[in-house]
Amino acid sequence: MIQAFGLTSNPRKELPPAVDDVSFEARAGRVTALLGAPGAGKTTVLRLMLELQQGRGITHFRGRPLHRIAHPSREVGVLLGDVPGHPARSVRGHLRMLCAAAGVPVRRADEMLEAVGIVSLREERLGALSRGMDRRLGLACVLLADPHTLVLDDPAAGLSTGESAWLHGMLRAHAAQGGTVLLTTADPKEAARVADRVVTLERGRLVADQEAAEYARTRLRPRVAVRSPHAARLAVLLAKQARTSQRSLEVVREGGNRLSVYGGTCAEIGEIAFRHGIVVHQLADEIGDMGPGADFAHATGPGERILAEPVRVTDTHETARTALTPWSEEPPPPSGPSGHFATGAQAPTTEPPSALDPGSPSDAGEPVTREPSLSFGQPQLSEAEPRTLLDLSPVGRSDGGSTSVTALSGPRAPHATGTLTAHTLDVLPPPPPPISVRPAPSPLRPLRYEIRRATGTGTGFLTGAVVIAVSVVTAVVLARIGHTPQPRLLAAWPRELPLPPAALGAGLLGALASGDEFRHPALAADRGTVPRRLGLLAAKLLVSSTAALVLAVLTVGCDAEVLYLVYGRQLAQVPADWFPLMTSWFGLVVGCAWAGVLAGGVFRSTTAGLAAVAAVPLLVVPVVHRLVNGQSVRTAAGLPVRLRETLLPRWPFGGERHLEAALEMMSQPVGGALTLSLAVLLCAYLLTTLRGSFR
Incomplete structure (x- = not known):
């Protein structure tokens, strides 16, 4: 059950x-439609209900606001x-x-695919x-967690x-x-x-709240759909016949050879067409909308009309036909014995019947009794509570009479026209x-x-394949040119590039972990x-670092294998100091992946994440190098050695070697710049x- 207030x-x-x-x-167990023309505020109402908009x-959803539901x-x-x-992403992978x-x-996921009938499209x-x-997939996503309430915007x-x-x-x-079930529609x-x-909503205000049967009786009108090659002539004949018989009839030309006739029957229209020799291709009873001028006339479905050039014929009796205003009709405000707005139960009001109301009595002199309805959430004021009442002021009418207008103050005051004189109240409703x-x-x-998000598309796998291919080609070219140290040769890292291909690929994978999700x-x-x-x-950092480590191992392994096949065993040998080199290599690619994740999360962009990775060697490294090696009275020479002496006691099983390798990597310009950037x-x-959590 949904209860929306103010x-x-x-x-x-x-x-x-x-x-x-x-x-x-x-209410629960029922389908409620929020009806309104485009721009009436239906989507805004849903966003306010779901706390997506200020x-x-x-x-209340079953008695609790959404932010109090776990x-x-x-x-x-x-x-x-x-x-x-x-x-x-595939349908099944998305679910x-x-x-x-x-x-x-x-x-x-498989149960919902079967429920909505798209099992055959699970790999689409x-x-x-x-x-x-x-x-169908959207409905499967909605029903995935088996919710009690469904809220759908024009499904x-x-x-x-x-x-x-x-x-x-x-x-x-x-x-x-x-x-x-709550859904919006414009039809x-x-x-x-x-x-x-x-x-029903109109211009952001609630104008009707009715049962479906009552809505169909009061808001929809029966009509006769006519299709004829002589539609214009038939419309003139119908108008002439209505004037002769003094009947209320409304003929709407919808363009081409189509007519919509309100107030007539198929038999009458068929007889007129037969008497005058007019060929009729279609003659059928339909349920239409409120006719010309209706706000929703342009919100048409299959077979709906587009109103154009209405021809109206009204009754010439002294009780002329009263045209209803669609979607905004309100009963006149009731008044009590003293002429003020009634604050308790409203009394029934009477008004002459309308020719457009299919439920109105045929006798024009019989009044129609309309039972008042209290809108949901309307404040009920007792006699002891302070309130504002507006005096009645006579308003001139065309028939020489006067109309009394009353209004209740506060945010839910009914609209009224006329000259209003307000008396100041003590307290307004909160x-x-x-x-x-x-x-x-x-x-x-x-x-x-995060694992399913990262492996659900081929972007990460394609990125890894491209990085390995570029790295292999770069290693072969560097070996042919010569003058490249063995560690840089295995990493395919020329001195002219700020980062090796594997580090850039790891940064791109990290940026995709956030930027891709922001875009989709x-x-x-x-x-x-x-x-x-x-x-x-933490999940993104863990998954991205794992992907970066796998990429680093595959890159070095493929480079060494290709160098062995092309140039022999000499260029594929493992360096003697392989452990610190391996630690530095893993730290570089993991740091680039983490920089991509954090930058993509901060700037909400994949491009910004990759730019942050590339900015580390291009911008941050020169700054760190200048600060460390700049001219000063005192220098920090020998800092890594003293740190190792102070912070590295002899651990069992040689554990100090790992920490020593990490500190040595951080003491280098690239490692220090990457650490600072992270x-x-x-x-x-x-x-x-934190800023988002305190809003």
Whole structure:
């Protein structure tokens, strides 16, 4: 069950808020449709409910706001827009990655593929899916953690009739099992056909909250669809016949040879066409929208019309037809005996029937009784509570009478027109609480999530293959030229390059670990970012360092093997001081991978991560070298030796050799610059993480 109270978005400069004081309820076991034209504020309402956008108000999901739910993905399934994911990732791989993020067994991926009917597409890439298959995958992602509530933003947009029927059947089945379904749509007929309750928005305000049957009776109108090659002549004849018989009829020319007739029947239109010899290709009863001028007239589905050049014929009786304003009709404000706004239960009001209301009595003189309805979340004021009442002021009408206008103060005051005189009140109702943007969810199993994310696409494998190939070619060229030391020859690291190919490849793999995820978010709907969590950072550092070590070993091994095949055993020999060299080599590639991960996380860009790796030898190394070897009165000569004497006691099993090799690598310009860069990037990452957590 969803309960939304006073949802209001923040104003946009001088413009009014996109959503203003929207309150409604979506019950469990039912499908609720949020209906509105494009720009009415439907998506903004969903984002406010899900705490993805700042504003005011509060939303309860089964009695709790979303930020108080331990695992929101297991309570609310969300689909806003298309499925966020890397286009090269497979359907099954994407779901398995989300299983690790949601903390559910991996078998749920195959179960959901079978449930939505795309088992045969499990190895298909996300970028190759059609619109219908993308919607099916989106529903599988929503249902992956078996949530109780589904929140979907226009899920049937762009689908065929068959795909829409399947999707609506799935949503109806979820509601039949006791779940809550809330969806948005811009098609009035879709809302009446799919939903149990329809909540209508117009310009960010709630204008109706009705049962589907009541909505269809009061908001939709029956019509007769006519198709004829002589549509213009038939429209004139129908208008003439309506004037002669003094009946209310409305004929709409929809372009070409199509007509929509409101207020007539198929039999009457067929007889008129037959008498005048007009050929009719189609004559059928349909359920249309509110007719010309309706706000949703342009939100059409298959077979819908585009209104053009309406021809209206109204009754000439003294009780002329009253045109209803679609989507914004409100009953006149009731008044009590003293003429003030009633604060308790509202009394029924009467008004003349409308010719456009299919449920109105046929007798024009019989009043229609309209039962008042209290909007959800409307403040109920008792007689003892302070309140503001506006005096009644006469407003002139065309018939010479006057109209009394009343209004209740506060953020939920009904709209009224006329001259209003306000009496100052003591206390206004408190505004709804502010909405803070909820942080993106962190993977419940970060290491498993990161492994599946890294291995789910071929980008990492392709990067490794390219790095090995470039390294082998570089090593062969350096051996042919000569004058290259054996360690640099095995690493394919010429003196003219700031870093070897393996180090640059490791930095790129690290940058892809963050930048790729920012470009294709998978942890939250429509956020565009992934969370900065220490657990996720540790998983990324571990996976990227493992990939960097594997790449370093393969690079040196392939270089040595090719050098042996081309030039013989002499160039492929292992150096005598292989241990410190190996430690320095592993430290270099792992440091580059970590720099890529941290820079990609700070700047949210793969390019920025790779640039940070390349900036270490180009910018930071010269600065460190100048600081160490610059002119000064006192120098730090012999610092590595003294550090080894002070910090390196004799450990058992020769463990001091590893620490000595690490300190020796850090004392070099490249190692010191890389260590300094990693420290700065880590501090920046932690700073941005803390700043985001305190917002």
